[in-house]
Amino acid sequence: MRQGLFTVLSNRPLARAVHEMRLAGDASAMAAAGQFVNVKVGNAYLRRPLSPADWDEGWLTLVYKAVGPGTAWLAERAQGETLDLLTGLGRGFDPGAAGERPLLVGGGAGLPPLFRLARELVALGKKPRLVMGFASGEDVFYEKAFKALLPVTVYTEDGRAGTRGRVTDDPPRAEDTFLYACGPLPMLRALSALPLPGQMSLEERMACGFGACMGCTIMTRSGPRRVCAEGPVFPKEELLW
Amino acid sequence: MVDTAVTLCGIRLDNPVMGASGCFGYGAEMAKLYDINRLGSFSFKGTTLHPRAGNPVPRVAETACGMLNAVGLQNPGVHAVIAEELPRMKTYFHKPVMANVSGFSLEEYVETCRLLDGEEQVGWLEVNVSCPNVELGGMSFGTEPALAARVTRAVKAVCRKPVLIKLSPNVTDIAAIARACEDAGADGLSLVNTFVGLRVDLGTRRPVLANTTGGLSGPAIFPLALHLVNKVYNAVRIPVVGMGGVQSARDVLEMMLAGATAVQVGAANLVEPYACLRMVEELPREMERLGIERLRDMTGGMKRWEGK
Structure with a gap:
């Protein structure tokens, strides 16, 4: 974990309520896709945990949904403003765990960390595919960016983009070797039935984000685990539904 | 050179800044960021006799x-804490530490305190x-003077180390409970401790x-806590550890x-993992600015308005 100040390079809307913010600063504490940062927002006491879509040593990209006052404040930040971030939090995805053809499944605001993961998997010579789901065609983001990396199937519940339906309607393929998933709990719960080993990233309300307060503990097969410290990515088999 | 040392129940602290129980874990997370021996001490996560998974x-x-929290005393139980x-x-921590203890019966408080009292690293029981x-338990022991006194007396009977009782603000007369603990x-x-609160999700x-x-x-x-600390300070002769919303050396x-x-x-x-360290570093500067030489002379030094 590292605390540092980042400068806003750009902050633009991508889709309905979804924004992409590029930040310059020391991101060297980020070690794995699926790790997160905890962002101090100007109008709230607690930080906001977000899992970056990508980073390198001197920058990182946040893709976030403005759902409450804290993230709405973030959406109003302009180029040149500074933000206080805790970086390199939690345990991320292990790209080495996947077989040859990992299946990535992302729902809405859960998609950003899968972008970094997809890049890492491709760099390792794996052949991942992605199934992405949204409520509406207006919510779709990063479709082109993902398609430049791997085969993508898009589902929307209103059918205004991709196939009408949900990611859980996607027929499993015999060649899928491993599951990486991030998205709403009902989606993860449905995916947990897939006969594949995998890793899932959970979202939980948290305070510190670094393991001190026990504010985000869930029960797993191995006992109580802090989503911020032992997670947010857990082995699929560890989760209790 | 200003002197930041204070003495709490016979144990010297380099400075009065301590991490509070429940917000500092066992110190491991903070120790990765800075040398937590820079603090006066800290009070580790509330410990019960048996392991507790906490609330959903x-x-x-x-x-x-x-913020509101309802962690629910998640901890691995006193035996795992000791082992x-x-x-x-x-x-990573070489000073006396404060052991925070909770219980659901008199016997649990006594047994957990007795076990932790025997640990060399423990300086105080809280x-x-x-x-x-x-x-059940928890706050119910702290809302009645007679019950708080019973817990105090029972714990004191098995501990050789200083015993501090951590009081709830959710009571009618905190001074009466404080006096009952002192007498016991x-x-x-x-x-x-925290004030009971509620938030509702409009969705x-x-x-x-x-x-x-x-x-x-x-x-x-912070101002609520400050008021109660002052009220209790005026009601008892034993030392008071103050907490509640402290953010700076000035606080x-x-x-x-x-x-x-x-x-x-x-x-x-x-919110700010370096908060305690920052306060430790700010303290001497604030003391110099305010002309304070010995920090321990500040305790209870609030002056009164004339006629009050």
């Missing part, structure tokens, strides 16, 4: 200038009779917290003027 999530909620956490702590987030032999008091119309209510902490409660000084011998920092650590 959501356990935390945002409030104006603060695993304390030996690990020894590798007996939590004020947890607002568990159904408490060596010190620490206050305040679902349910409470934000799965426990319905939670404890309010953060700068929102530490206010707490001390109101009557605190040492000061604990809770929620601030969660």
Whole structure:
């Protein structure tokens, strides 16, 4: 974990309520896709945990949904403003765990960390595919960016983009070797039935984000685990539904 | 050179800044960021006789200038604390630590305190009779003077180390409870624990917290805590550890003027992991600016308006 100040390079809307913010600063504490940062927002006491879509040593990209006052404040930040971030939090995805053809499944605001993961998997010579789901065609983001990396199937519940339906309607393929998933709990719960080993990233309300307060503990097969410290990515088999 | 040292129940602290129980874990997370031996000490996560998984999530909620929590005393139980956490702590913290203890019966308090009292690293016992987030026990022991006195007396009978009783602000007369603990032999008091609060999710119309209510902490409660610290300081002769919304060295000084011998920092650590260290570093500068030579002389030094 590292605390540092980042400068806003750009902050633009991508889709309905979804924004992409590029930040310059020391991101060297980020070690794995699926790790997160905890962002101090100007109008709230607690930080906001977000899992970056990508980073390198001197920058990182946040893709976030403005759902409450804290993230709405973030959406109003302009180029040149500074933000206080805790970086390199939690345990991320292990790209080495996947077989040859990992299946990535992302729902809405859960998609950003899968972008970094997809890049890492491709760099390792794996052949991942992605199934992405949204409520509406207006919510779709990063479709082109993902398609430049791997085969993508898009589902929307209103059918205004991709196939009408949900990611859980996607027929499993015999060649899928491993599951990486991030998205709403009902989606993860449905995916947990897939006969594949995998890793899932959970979202939980948290305070510190670094393991001190026990504010985000869930029960797993191995006992109580802090989503911020032992997670947010857990082995699929560890989760209790 | 200013002197930041204070003495709490016979044990010298390099400075009065302590991490508060529940916001500092066992110190391991902070120790990765800075040398936590720079602090006066800290009070580790509330310990019960048996392991506790705690409450279901959501356990935390945002409030104006603060937060609600309903963690529910999640901890691995006193035996695991002694077998695993304390030996690990020894590798990064070399000062006497405060052991925070909770219970659901008199016997549990006594047994947990007795076990921790025997641990060399433990400097003080801090007996939590004020947890607002568990159904039985916890706060119910701290809301009646007679019950608080019974716990105090029973724990004192098995401990050789100083025993502080951690008081709840969710009572009609905190001074009466403080006096009852003092009369029963408490060596010190620490206050305040959190204030019971509620937030409702407008979308679902349910409470934000799965426990319905939670404890309010953060700068929102600082003036409330300061008032109660002063009230208790005026009611007893034993030392008081002040806490509640402390964010800066200036807050530490206010707490001390109101009557605190040492000061604990809770929620601030969660938002700013370096908060305690920053306060330790700010203290000498603030003391110089205010012309304070010896920090321990500040305790209870608040002056009165004429006629008050």
